[in-house]
Amino acid sequence: MQREAVTSPARIVRTSDGDVLDAIVFAHYGHVVGAVEIVLEANRHLAGMSVVLPAGIEISLPPLPQRNKPVVRLWGDAQ
Numbered sequence: 286m287q288r289e290a291v292t293s294p295a296r297i298v299r300t301s302d303g304d305v306l307d308a309i310v311f312a313h314y315g316h317v318v319g320a321v322e323i324v325l326e327a328n329r330h331l332a333g334m335s336v337v338l339p340a341g342i343e344i345s346l347p348p349l350p351q352r353n354k355p356v357v358r359l360w361g362d363a364q
Contacts, residue, residue, distance in 0.1 A: 295327065295347040302340040306331065313346045320349055 298309060306324065307317050314320045325331060327347045334342070 295345045298344050298346060300338045300340055300342040300344065304338045304340075305336055306338065306344070309344060310346070314349060323347060323349060 296313065298313070300309070307321060310317050310320050310324055324344065324346060327345045331338075331342070331344070
């Protein structure tokens with residue numbers, strides 16, 4: 286699965302009976318850490334629902350912000 290850039294629009298998916306949010310998020314983003322929270326923030330209608338979702342619920346999967354990976358220098362700063 287290709288990852289979307291930050292500037293890309295949100296993708297909308299519709300649930301099938303028995304779907305769970307974690308599995309949907311993992312299938313789209315490839316990980317769940319931090320992504321589930323962002324998806325829940327964009328989909329407040331999911332807050333009162335059961336963990337196992339009914340069919341036909343639309344879920345917006347927004348692009349995730351870019352994470353800056355820290356630079357590790359083994360021998361200090363380069364001169």
